[in-house]
Amino acid sequence: MANQGSLIALILLSCLVAICYGTVSFSSLQRTLIVTGSPQTGQVLKGGVDKITVTWSYNTSFPAGTDSSYKKVKIMLCYAPISQEERAWRKTEDHLNKDKTCQHKILTTPYKPSNNTLTWTVEKDIPTATYFIRAYVLDSHDKELTYGQTTNTEKTANLFDVLAVSGRHLSLDIASVCFSAFSVVSLFVFFFLEKRKAKSQTK
Amino acid sequence: MEITGNAEESHQNKFALGVDSEHKATEFKLFSFAAPHMRAFHLSWISFFACFVSTFAAPPLLPIIRDDLDLTATDIGNAGIAAVSGAVFARIAMGTACDLFGPRLASATLTLLTAPAVYFTSISNSAVSFLLVRFFTGFSLATFVSTQFWMSSLFSGRVVGTANGVAGGWGNLGGGATQLIMPLVFDLIKHIGANRFTAWRIAFFIPGLFQTLSAFGIFFLGQDLPDGNYSQLHKSGDKHKDNFARVFHHAVGNYRGWILALTYGYCFGVELTIDNIIAQYFYDRFNVNLNTAGIIAASFGLANIFSRPGGGILSDVVGKKFGMRGRLWTLWIVQTLGGVFCILLGKVGSLSVSIAVMLIFSVFVQAACGLTFGVIPFVSSRSLGIVSGMTGAGGNVGAVLTQVIFFRGSKYSTETGITLMGVMIICCTSVIMLIYFPQWGGMFCGPSSKGTTEEDYYMSEWTSAEKEKGFHRATLKFSENSRTERGIKKVESAPTPTPDRTPNTYV
Numbered sequence: 001m002a003n004q005g006s007l008i009a010l011i012l013l014s015c016l017v018a019i020c021y022g023t024v025s026f027s028s029l030q031r032t033l034i035v036t037g038s039p040q041t042g043q044v045l046k047g048g049v050d051k052i053t054v055t056w057s058y059n060t061s062f063p064a065g066t067d068s069s070y071k072k073v074k075i076m077l078c079y080a081p082i083s084q085e086e087r088a089w090r091k092t093e094d095h096l097n098k099d100k101t102c103q104h105k106i107l108t109t110p111y112k113p114s115n116n117t118l119t120w121t122v123e124k125d126i127p128t129a130t131y132f133i134r135a136y137v138l139d140s141h142d143k144e145l146t147y148g149q150t151t152n153t154e155k156t157a158n159l160f161d162v163l164a165v166s167g168r169h170l171s172l173d174i175a176s177v178c179f180s181a182f183s184v185v186s187l188f189v190f191f192f193l194e195k196r197k198a199k200s201q202t203k
Numbered sequence: 204m205e206i207t208g209n210a211e212e213s214h215q216n217k218f219a220l221g222v223d224s225e226h227k228a229t230e231f232k233l234f235s236f237a238a239p240h241m242r243a244f245h246l247s248w249i250s251f252f253a254c255f256v257s258t259f260a261a262p263p264l265l266p267i268i269r270d271d272l273d274l275t276a277t278d279i280g281n282a283g284i285a286a287v288s289g290a291v292f293a294r295i296a297m298g299t300a301c302d303l304f305g306p307r308l309a310s311a312t313l314t315l316l317t318a319p320a321v322y323f324t325s326i327s328n329s330a331v332s333f334l335l336v337r338f339f340t341g342f343s344l345a346t347f348v349s350t351q352f353w354m355s356s357l358f359s360g361r362v363v364g365t366a367n368g369v370a371g372g373w374g375n376l377g378g379g380a381t382q383l384i385m386p387l388v389f390d391l392i393k394h395i396g397a398n399r400f401t402a403w404r405i406a407f408f409i410p411g412l413f414q415t416l417s418a419f420g421i422f423f424l425g426q427d428l429p430d431g432n433y434s435q436l437h438k439s440g441d442k443h444k445d446n447f448a449r450v451f452h453h454a455v456g457n458y459r460g461w462i463l464a465l466t467y468g469y470c471f472g473v474e475l476t477i478d479n480i481i482a483q484y485f486y487d488r489f490n491v492n493l494n495t496a497g498i499i500a501a502s503f504g505l506a507n508i509f510s511r512p513g514g515g516i517l518s519d520v521v522g523k524k525f526g527m528r529g530r531l532w533t534l535w536i537v538q539t540l541g542g543v544f545c546i547l548l549g550k551v552g553s554l555s556v557s558i559a560v561m562l563i564f565s566v567f568v569q570a571a572c573g574l575t576f577g578v579i580p581f582v583s584s585r586s587l588g589i590v591s592g593m594t595g596a597g598g599n600v601g602a603v604l605t606q607v608i609f610f611r612g613s614k615y616s617t618e619t620g621i622t623l624m625g626v627m628i629i630c631c632t633s634v635i636m637l638i639y640f641p642q643w644g645g646m647f648c649g650p651s652s653k654g655t656t657e658e659d660y661y662m663s664e665w666t667s668a669e670k671e672k673g674f675h676r677a678t679l680k681f682s683e684n685s686r687t688e689r690g691i692k693k694v695e696s697a698p699t700p701t702p703d704r705t706p707n708t709y710v
Contacts, residue, residue, distance in 0.1 A: 125400055167398060172325055176326050179318070
């Protein structure tokens with residue numbers, strides 16, 4: 001009984017510790033990375049076809065040695081405010097474990113202070129929306145330390161659009177029409193059969 | 204009056220179940236598929252299940268659909284309201300169609316005509332087209348009326364509550380099952396190699412095909428009445444083709460139908476509302492992930508497997524001992540308790556207690572639906588279809604009203620909306636106290652001291668001219684059989700009808 005009690009207490013304690021440890025707030029992060037992306041403001045990229053080139057480097061105006069604990073860089077495609085309007089599933093929250101601004105991972109790579117570049121083809125299932133690019137710097141525990149992004153703090157500059165590949169195919173369109181027509185036609189066949197049966201039974 | 208004795212044995216041998224003078228089954232054998240009674244039962248609940256699966260196929264896939272079609276929260280809310288509003292008029296139309304053409308043709312027709320809406324969901328590409336397909340698919344929920352009508356036509360008063368409750372409950376199950384089926388089908392199709400924006404589209408062919416096939420089953424294997432189909436019986440003269448205006452007049456003129464339509468809006472309507480909002484509620488308030496929220500949402504609908512049938516069975520058990528008065532009291536008690544647990548659901552703040560309260564709430568609310576349809580078959584004999592349709596439509600109106608008042612925009616938080624919905628349930632359920640049958644009584648009054656009989660009540664729906672032509676014969680048999688609603692002690696002591704009595708018109 002005492003063992004069970006202490007086990008539960010231990011689990012609860014570790015959960016609380018994990019919560020404390022895991023909850024990083026975005027407002028506490030400094031912007032120490034300079035990130036640039038190839039898309040021009042307002043450019044429309046086609047899903048599955050067009051490419052994005054991202055370059056990032058450490059902002060050397062910060063004191064030397066700040067980047068000693070930087071281990072990895074995680075580059076994400078993030079929703080611009082206009083695409084978050086009336087869509088609570090893309091809401092920006094300060095606590096990063098609840099934040100839904102950045103939902104599409106482009107790449108995670110080891111950290112280097114400069115000469116970083118990446119070319120990425122926009123995937124087919126990226127939804128139609130307006131985006132910017134953000135790079136989080138992670139430490140050895142995968143906790144966010146700092147970040148950099150292609151847009152300004154208000155997220156109004158350098159935004160670009162993605163036009164998604166429609167999931168529709170001609171074969172689907174044809175199948176829909178055929179199955180629908182089949183349903184309606186069989187109904188008329190039923191009426192005809194029913195009338196015929198009623199007549200024959202009363203003869 | 205049951206068939207007993209050697210003279211009637213030839214009738215008895217014709218049917219696999221025991222039957223009464225109208226050849227309605229007096230017993231309910233769940234695992235039998237014998238024609239016409241049990242076979243019709245299985246065909247009708249399966250097709251109603253298919254329609255529920257189609258109508259609520261979109262909610263579990265919304266996280267993908269909303270990205271593909273670029274939907275906003277308002278678009279999603281409107282589509283959800285559209286899905287349940289289409290059935291309001293469809294259910295009344297279905298009631299009429301059942302009265303005039305029989306439930307077999309009526310339900311096969313509706314199921315086949317709404318299947319295209321399900322297929323066209325695969326090719327929708329905007330918020331407007333998505334709303335339209337959900338709207339037209341929602342019409343298929345009118346098959347509820349044909350299910351209840353069919354069961355009321357094939358099963359006698361002793362078991363009609365059970366038959367209606369199981370058929371309705373197992374059909375409603377579709378709303379829960381779909382939250383598990385559609386994500387599974389979607390995953391399977393993605394596995395085969397489709398992109399997720401294509402996979403969800405292909406997934407909709409499954410409910411569409413299920414619907415189409417169930418309609419075929421009903422047409423080829425079903426039968427409207429124990430003695431045949433409407434079209435045969437119309438032609439042979441055994442059943443006369445009724446006059447729509449008269450049928451309609453007796454349905455809308457009967458205040459009991461309107462009261463039950465209102466109260467059904469606060470058990471079934473509440474059930475539909477919860478189907479639409481509960482996954483998001485758990486996701487947002489308790490921060491569970493989408494899959495977990497879906498499972499919780501599914502469990503609400505899946506409780507229907509026993510809770511609605513339980514309501515129907517309870518209605519029959521209480522009806523046997525205490526008659527119609529017992530049925531009314533039980534309905535009022537169970538539905539009011541549903542309201543109490545609804546108020547509680549909005550108030551609790553912990554996840555596990557919330558799930559527990561939700562499950563208890565679901566049992567009471569769904570049992571109330573079953574109990575309602577233990578009373579409906581007795582409201583009118585001639586206009587059973589339209590009365591069933593009105594009640595069913597009332598359910599959907601309740602869903603639309605509740606979602607518009609409490610769950611749209613940001614006026615109330617979801618938990619406040621749920622609590623207020625509970626208060627509304629309790630208030631609206633109290634009108635059951637106003638229902639009064641002169642031959643049996645109501646919640647607070649006994650039967651009329653004038654000695655009104657079942658014949659008086661049901662025969663008032665036919666004019667003397669119609670009676671001369673013999674159109675009322677089926678109603679006469681029904682009136683006799685409905686004497687069971689007097690309860691056990693009173694069957695022997697109540698007045699029996701005399702042929703030369705002039706019946707009064709009863710409102």
